[in-house]
Structures are given as structure tokens and as C-alpha cells.
Amino acid sequence: MRQKTTLKSIARELDVSISTVSKALKNSDEIGKETKEKVQAFAKLYNYKPNNVAISLKNKRTKNIGVVIPDIVHHFFTTVFRGIEKYANERGYNVVICISDESYDKEVINLEMLSNGSVDGFIMSLSAETQKKNDFNHLKEILNQGIPIVLFDRVTNEIDCDKVILNDREIAYEAVSTFIADGRKRIALVTTESYFNVSEERAIGYRDALTANNITLDENLILKLHYKDFNETDISNFFKANKIDAVLCVNELFATMCMGIVQNDGVQIPKDIAFMGFTDGMLSKYSKPTLTTVAQHGDKMGEAAARFLIDRIENETDDEIPAYETEIIKATIIQRDSTN
């Protein structure tokens, strides 16, 4: 393998000092015209690129940001990531990504791996296990080391840092209100275990909307499913056991699955039951019928998170830390065929 061209190798070949080469390449006017031209030509010829690792060491800045998310084969997280990557790149940052796989331990390991100077800060969404354990010491550790963190979507009040979230409660309220305006009254909620903060917020919006419209909450109309392991028979039974004319699901997977199951049981959508989901992904667009759903604008969330983080990285001073902010991204409902 060929030797890398470095300042030193150029200096040796051209019989000048390393600093002269460095300055010449930066077009410093400390260096004579001829020398500059000579050096620049040589550098170009041998395709010199300043070693980024050395620069990072010198600057104590890597221009890398770490992203730790629970899952990557997941529409919402990929859209957020796309937003992060795009914005970060525009500002000259690279993105290192680690998947926690919904595991607390992996989340801890991931943070460990990158908090040794590999990245200048983190963007995270909490794993299911972390939310369940409600243990955030690993995040506190990082913050104590002076490394900034931005949380998005799956956040917690326990940690004081910049955050980007969706207006989950309001949009759920709006969704349920729409059902009611269409004359539907027996409105079900299909959600996950309540330790997911977003599900909980959506549930609150659901309850609030019912209350506001004088509909008594029927706990039987709330179905909690595990976020990945669920039983189709349970779902079928849920719909058979209760008179239901509208369903709000906290994600598009639940919605699509439920639609498939009730359709097999002869239910007409949206005539008999209307469905609405969260996450405007492939399933929503191509399910049958197509699904009315809440678009979370992941790209925007990602961009906002990256902006928060990079601003904070680049404004680091020895003075006090600027106050942390929370940006709320406004969701929108995309009307399709599963509602009228």
C-alpha cells in the first residue's frame, strides 16, 4: 500500500520545513509566491488531504455527531435520521450511528463507545427498556462530562437538555375530535404499554377529546399491545367484544394490522369502523384501504435536533450553559380512505 502523503513527506521531498508546507497550503502570506506555488502543485499532484484525525486532536473537535436510536428498520426513525444527516452534512459534520435495539444495556454501551472523544455530541431517542426502567444515569454521566445531548421523540423529564418532540397530545385530540365530528362515538385506542412517553401523551389527548365532547371513557375500548410481539387473535377478539366505530392507533403498523383483521371478520372500512394511525410510512400509503394517518415530519424533527446540537457544540464557552430548549414539531393529519 502506497505511503500517505503528509505535510512531512511533502516537506522532505521539497526540502522545506513542515510549517512552510502547512502555511503554503493555507496560502499564508508569510510564504513566498514561488514556494507556495511549488508546494501547492506538489500537494495537488500527490493528492494531499490533511489528516482529519490529527486536526481533530488539535482542535479538540471531531465534527462528528453520534446518533443513538432504538431501531433502524423503522420508517419514523429513518426519516428523522435523514433529517439529521442532511443538516449535519451541510454544516460539515459526519454522523456516527449506533442502534440500541430497544435495549438499555446496548444504549449504555453505545454511549460509552462514543464518549471518549469520538463525537462532539449526541442525538438520541430512548430505548423501550430505558423508558421502562426509567434509569437515565448513563445520560447524566455524559452530560456531566460536558458532552451535549439532544433528545427527540422518546424523551424524559428526568434529563435536562435540548429536546425535540411532536405535539402528540394535541394531534391525538384533534384526531379523536374528527371522529366525533363525523358522528362516531365508540372510539377505541390501540396503543403500547404506557411507559412509552409518546403513547402516553397520545392517550391523554384521546381522553381529553372524549371528555370535552361528553363521551364517557370506556376503559374496555383501550387495547394495549406489546410494541413488537402481539397476538392476532387477541386483536380480533377485542373488536368482536366491543361495539366500536372508530379507532385511533399509535402507529401505522397497529392500524394496518387491525384493519386487516377486522376486514377478514367482514367489517367495512370506513363505513363500519374508521381508522387512523400515526406515522405516514409505506403501510399507510399502500394499505387497503389507504390509511388516514398522522404525519410526524421526521425530517423536520431530525433537522431541529441536529441544529440544536451543533449550535450548542459550536457555542461552547467557559461561561454558563445557555438554557435548554424544547422544540415542538407540529404533526399533521393526512386524510386517506380509512376515514370519511
Add this chain to the structure above:
Amino acid sequence: MRQKTTLKSIARELDVSISTVSKALKNSDEIGKETKEKVQAFAKLYNYKPNNVAISLKNKRTKNIGVVIPDIVHHFFTTVFRGIEKYANERGYNVVICISDESYDKEVINLEMLSNGSVDGFIMSLSAETQKKNDFNHLKEILNQGIPIVLFDRVTNEIDCDKVILNDREIAYEAVSTFIADGRKRIALVTTESYFNVSEERAIGYRDALTANNITLDENLILKLHYKDFNETDISNFFKANKIDAVLCVNELFATMCMGIVQNDGVQIPKDIAFMGFTDGMLSKYSKPTLTTVAQHGDKMGEAAARFLIDRIENETDDEIPAYETEIIKATIIQRDSTN
């Protein structure tokens, strides 16, 4: 913000030399028991972590690998990425990811950004534009600099490097043969523009299977769609204009979309027309009917690619380069309700 603890700061506090601290933390037996304990305790107390950037500079190895893929909001690429990330992590590598967004220029920029010592090697799948332009000088540049590349899925013969691909041709052959065995004869192919090597391979498998079964190829039964912009009316017309009883689509999106369209036109699946797609993603599992599809085992591809790359990075010698290999991942057909 608190000062980072470094070897130097520990040395200063404990009034020993930097090298003593370094050795003590590595449990070198050059250092006395008491000193070691003192240093280790101090380091633990102040949460010392060796600066990864400094180590990278010293070792001329970053333990980072760069992944450049065309898209991230994409089931197949995310599964591959998951495979890469998992395997790389097990071997102590971090993953920096760049999205080319199907653009040649971005692909070039991404490679530029990371080829300055930021990563030890690349795993890539070519962008649509790159495949169309058929220009791979940016890859050659990287290889010339002695940085290894592994290509997966969207590869090219122009570049000599390790590759991981699917047995596209054979599995397409098998898919079409299955149709024929079911008594179907008017078999359509819905594919992308032919500059995609994978689509081309699948098309060859399709043709070969027809030929092998004495079915004359009808070019009218081949529909080429742009990979992201397509017109539903065109698709509807295609199915109306031709008598078709089976369809092989090169991805699940095309398949799901076509199913939706023909169902709207009153076609029964799989009675009238059977459908098969590629990519065993969400759409396949939850479309109506569920889609028989070719599972590409992205995780396996990712793992294989990462293994190739890391082995090559860690075996770098001054001797000659070991011969490049191509690993072929075997696809499998997942039987669902869109075929009988």
C-alpha cells in the same frame, strides 16, 4: 465545562510522569504495585477514558467504517445496515453513515469527506445516478489511496474489490418457474430502468426461465418504471392492454402498488393474476393480499460486507493485496397469499 481528565492531568496531580500513568493504567509490570493502585483509583474516580482521537492518530487506524448508501428510508438498505452495524460493533468498530440520495455528486462528496483518515474503509451500494453514468473514478481514487471498499447489491464489474450480492438471476428464474409450474403462462415483469444491475440480473433470470419452458418472450409484458416517479394510469393501462396471469416485480413497492391498481379494476389475486415481489418488508407482510416475495436477507449481506471489510483492514500488509472475493447471498421465496 469541566476539564477533561487526561494522562497529563493525572500525572500532574499524582506527581508522576505521563508514561508511568499510561503504563499503570495498562497494568504494566514495569510499574510498582502501589503506584498502579494509586493511579488506577485516581483514574476511576475522575472517570478517565483514553482519548480515542489520540489513539487513532497513533495507530493510524480509526476503527471507523464508512457506509455510503443511496437511501435510508428504505427497508432493504436498513436491514443491510443493521447487519453491518451489529457485526462491526462486535469487532469494536463504529459506523459513519452517509446518504448519497441516489446522486452521483453526493456520492463523490461523501467519499471525499471520509477519505481523509476519518474511516478505515468503506461499504457502499451505488447510487442510481452513478449506475446510470457508469462513472466510477471516485471509487478508483479511494482504492488507489489504499483504502479498501466493499460493494454490496448495486455493484459494478468496473471496480475490482470485495463484493456481496444476491443470486438475483437464479431467484428470479425460480420465481418465474414457480409461476409456470402453477400453469401460468402470460408472465409479466415490472422492473426499473435497466441501468440498475440488480434489475438487469432479475430480468435475465426472468427471460431464461421463460426460454427454458418454451414460452416465447413477449416484450409487451415488460413494464419499466422509474425507481421513484411513476404514473398509476400507465400501470393500469399496462394491465388492461395485456392478458397477464402472473407478475414478477423487482421490489415490493411496485408489487403492492400494482396489486392495488388491478384490484380496483376488479382483478382477483391470485385467482386471475398472481404477484411476486422482491424485498420482504412491511408492505409484503401487510398488503392485501399479503405478498409472496423474495427475501434478500439484508442482515446477512451487511454482515458479510462488514466481515470482508474488517478482515481486509486488519490484514493490511506491505505485501501484495489478497485476491478480492465475491460472496453470493442466497435469496429465499416467502410464500404468502398473492400466489397459490
Add this chain to the structure above:
DNA sequence: TATCAACACGAAACCGTTTGCGTAAAGAAT
């Protein structure tokens, strides 16, 4: 008592850059 090995540690080079400062050479000013 002189010699020597073992022990415990420090000095310094190195990885590749950047940058403040010192300085030799050359020309200008006195």
C-alpha cells in the same frame, strides 16, 4: 567492597497538524 541484576520510573520520540515566535538574508534608510 565492588559488581550486578532487578525494580520502578522518567525522558523522549512519534502519530499529523497548526501556529506563535524567532531569525537569517536582503534591501532600505540614516
Add this chain to the structure above:
DNA sequence: ATTCTTTACGCAAACGGTTTCGTGTTGATA
């Protein structure tokens, strides 16, 4: 002829580690 400026460059420290080699101290041995 002497002093002062420029000009054009080199030296060296610094970033945070690792590692080779050198060396002062100690106790044992001849």
C-alpha cells in the same frame, strides 16, 4: 558603515496517547 525593516522561512510546542530505551536506587552476590 551601521541600523532598521521586510521578507521568507524554520523551530518548537501543543493536542493526548503509546512505547522504547535509559537510568537511579535497592538489595543481593562474589
